[in-house]
Amino acid sequence: MKKTLTALLALTASPALAEGTVNVLTWEGYADASFITQFEEESGCKVTATYVGSNDDFAPKLLGGGGVYDLIAPSIDTTALMIDLGLVEPLDTAAITGWGDIYQKFRDLPGLQRDGVHYGMPYSWGAIAFMYRNDVFTTPPTSIADLWNPDLAGKVSLWDDKSAIYVAARLNGDSDIYNLTDEQIEAAKAKLIEQKPLVRKYWATAGELVDLYKAGEVVISNTWAGYQSSLLAAEGIEVTEFIPTEGAEGWLDAWMVVKDTPNRECAYKFLNMQLSALGQCGVANVNGYSAANPVAAKACMSPEQFTALHQDDPDYLDSLMIWTALGERFEAYTNAWNAVKAQ
Template sequence: SDTTNILIDANQVRTINLNQVPNAKTTMEFFQTAPAVNVDGKLYGVPVAWGFIPLIFDADKVKPAPTSWEDLWNPKYKNQLSVWQDIALIYTTAIQLGYKNVYTLDDTQLEAIKTKLIAQKPNIRKYWTTAGELANLFMNNEVIAGMSFGGVTITQLQGEGRNVKEIIPTEGATSWFDNWMIPAKSPNPDAALSYINYFHKPETQKQFAAITGYGITNENAFKLVTPEYSKVYELDNPDFITSLDYWKAVPRRQKYLDVLNAVIAA
């Protein structure tokens, strides 16, 4: 959701007619009407999944349970944490520092974020780049807590019998939603539309939720998922979904990435 408008503005994706993907017509209205996929009354993407960026921890080893992002700076976790090597780390630290303008940070704020993240480095065992990498760090007992992408890692670890939990800390968390988009120069857009339509069948969404742990978007699939899954994403509470801070396009994206790279190199 933070790159869709970049693709739209660059004329890199084509519009989508929902009449050609009828299964997507029951996508949650909040996502279907979002500015990330709607421009000038035209639809450019079909929201497929969503989630939030939580704090993840091994409940058998981290006691008491963390409640704040600040807990990841506690010296007792020296060399035991892992956080995401991604622009989302800048977003999350901005929230931790109390900044409300997460996607339009100025130079002073970015410098404060850099200082904050460098101060955390003694606690970092490894910066992860894929969800599988983070899962392996937990499975190998290299880390006990950190920043997760949400959904997929906890699903993998709990499937292996690990007692891990994810929380939205007291400061909050940023959120995301992914979309199917079709390249403007796609040689076979009809095939892409058929695939999108298949993926939005309620039964397919149910399978997707079980395998990935990500939030699903087709309201007709909500009755098919487990009560535990429904509770994680509060599917019976539309106010929860609309209250989250979803990623947006960052005008100074390269500045954010420069800060991230400086932290990694420090």
């Protein structure tokens, strides 16, 4: 398969390209027109994107989609589940230009492979930081506890995701957030229920959180570091991101090929683009996220951006609580979060 696919890609690399399609299930910004338009013109592949607001969206959409999607981009705590459910196929890494340039520590993550066979192509990474409006706070927040401040009633937001359990657990002093006991999960749930009267809304998408900040309805929240803050800055809203004293989660997103995709040719052209300077700086410039391919990043980023995104320091990810698959505990976390929202 590897030789055949590589040869096919080489034959179709000429300007006279047959039109094709690639359907991606991904996050906001990962198929932005600022770089996707160029890809479509150069490849002859039309990109259709469907966006998710949580990693918990991938499995239901694939299981109920009947082959609608060709590529998905789940985070590292969800990639193993996609493999276990048989929803994705092994990557032809020989057909991915720049595969060897990806940070090795990312390529070697166990959640992206089975028995040495790779299923996920690392794409972007970063932190789940916290954020506040500068014009509201005379004393800058430094702790998760600031999201439980009664003086901010009706002005707080959290991501509508099971990771809210991680946030409350850290506030409770339970730092092993991916291995919580039933009692610790229950304590985190109780903490979130206690906070609920302060919450204006649980945000589901980047745009929703940005709108809440712009309207002055929310002044403090967690955030996809680099993304919503840059969108707000473009609107003239000054916000500051911070890593709380209780620590922050880290994430890595990877592209995966949906099993038996009928659009394999365009899917691999898309993967190659996303790992090139066009795709790596595309996500960095649109979302403010760090890139998985430092060689491509160095070719398209200024030295200042390269350093600011920790491209010269991938060990920065080790300072974060990198998301981990919950395995059999997934349901316990999810049920607890759903119980909070049902209150």
